Amino acid sequence: xxxxxxxxxxxxxxxxxxxxxxxxxLLLHVSxxxxxxxxxxxxxxxxxxxxxxxxxQVMVPVLALGFAIHILFSLIIxxxxxxxxxxxxxxxxxxxxxxxxxxxxxxxxxxxxxFLALHLTHFWAKMQLQHFMGKHGENPYDLLVTLFSxxxxxxxYVVWILALYFHISHGFWSAFQTLGVNNSKWIPRFQxxxxxxxxxxxxxFISIPVYFFLGLNQ
Numbered sequence: 001x002x003x004x005x006x007x008x009x010x011x012x013x014x015x016x017x018x019x020x021x022x023x024x025x026l027l028l029h030v031s032x033x034x035x036x037x038x039x040x041x042x043x044x045x046x047x048x049x050x051x052x053x054x055x056x057q058v059m060v061p062v063l064a065l066g067f068a069i070h071i072l073f074s075l076i077i078x079x080x081x082x083x084x085x086x087x088x089x090x091x092x093x094x095x096x097x098x099x100x101x102x103x104x105x106x107x108x109x110x111x112x113x114x115f116l117a118l119h120l121t122h123f124w125a126k127m128q129l130q131h132f133m134g135k136h137g138e139n140p141y142d143l144l145v146t147l148f149s150x151x152x153x154x155x156x157y158v159v160w161i162l163a164l165y166f167h168i169s170h171g172f173w174s175a176f177q178t179l180g181v182n183n184s185k186w187i188p189r190f191q192x193x194x195x196x197x198x199x200x201x202x203x204x205f206i207s208i209p210v211y212f213f214l215g216l217n218q
Contacts, residue, residue, distance in 0.1 A: 011073050011076060011077055012073075012077065012178045014069060015070055016174075016175035017175075018066050018069045018073070019070055019172075022063075022070060023172055025063055027201065032046045034207075036144055036212075037211055040141045040217075043140060043144070044141055051128055051131040052131075060128070074106060074109055078106045100166070101166040101167070101169060102170050108163050108167040109167055111159075112160065112163050112167055115157075115159070115160035115163070118156070119160070122143075123140075123143065144208070148209040148211075148212035149215075154209040154210070157206075158209065161205045164202070164205075165198045165199070166198075168194065168197065168198040169194050169195055171194075172194035172197060173191045177190075
């Protein structure tokens, strides 16, 4: 079993599975964040649930491990490909090989990672982390208002989400191909699902800073 995960195919399988795990997390995360567009009470209730629910508390280190595994294996695969031939994902035709997102998956992932660190500093560290430490964190709704009233943070956030869009739109469907779903019938379907998912998640995430920056909450 260890030999499988040490192989090139095994590493791609691990990266694909961890990527799909993070795709599910993104959907849950943006669903919680969208409650801020309804009311202060709805968002604060959702955040309080995230802070106090035992299942969520257990999933936090699991989620962190998922990010670490995905980043680590993508780095290993990228470095190995640079030494050999540039095969980042298993693809079925030259069109996908030459696509911009396919050729820049690692760079896009690096952008997502850098902005993720900034996002965790501005949100998670001031809210959920404080709760874990037994302290009273900042009010989540007030934090949204403060941060997204600054145009430069909104720009940074939008750039981050756009990079995430390109990363997901290719990575989502190619993960299934790596897992063995590589026939001409299912790949186009997964490509369509990936595109729709990426668009919906992107619009949902971007709507939050736009909503607060324009002062629609007032």
